[in-house]
Amino acid sequence: MSDTKTAVVTGSSSGIGLGIVEGFAARGMNIVMNGIEPPEQIEPLRQEIEKVSGGKAVYCHANIMKPEGVDTLISTALEAFGSVDVLVNNAGIQHVAPVEEFPQDKWDAIIALNLSAAFHTTRAVVPGMKASGWGRIINIASAHGLVASPFKSAYVSAKHGLVGLTKTVALEVAEHGITVNAICPGYVWTPLVEKQIPDTAEAHGITEEEVKRDVLLAAQPTKEFVSVEHMAAIANFLCSDDASSITGASLPVDGGWVAQ
Known part of the structure; x- marks a missing residue:
């Protein structure tokens, strides 16, 4: 990319999200990290991210299970950098139980964070991406967005929904220089x-x-x-011009899981 892009990565204080942030920072992007940890806890990590980036890094403490948390996250990005060019919907939680025993509050929480939050963030950034004629939305789904396992009714439902959201939005923005894809990892x-x-x-x-x-x-x-470095490399590729014709795709990164 010829100019500095700004990437928002939800749930990026650890794990897959942090790996993607590190990969984007190495590419010179401005970074908006997100999590529910206190800012002072993340500050040393934010400083390290900024050291390897040609751009800047900010951290937004926001609970995106609630729409107002999404508003805080996106407004933080816009105030800091003026645009959101890359959005990675990564934040997620899990709970395992038979469907007849599945706690209703766990269902609501999983759907809110793993699916609804991605809708709210996407809805918020698409107008700006359309105006600039360029954008990348990457949804971190799962092999469970393509196949099911028992005792994971909420997670499987949310990840299948995220794959569906990916396809739908990809079709809506296809003529605006925006791609929308899902990465579907196995165990990372x-x-x-x-x-x-x-x-x-x-x-x-x-x-x-x-x-x-x-x-x-x-x-x-x-x-x-799967390594977090693998996930970061794929996310970086999807942001490149070489991936401009890849949209609406669900990319398995699962060691052959869904091939069976």
């Missing part, structure tokens, strides 16, 4: 996943390696985790 190696492994091993009476291979990676034929 993040600190959150890593922390779950010892407890799962103890609960099942198996080794940590067996947890990785036979529990977490049971559906991934490669038996390898």
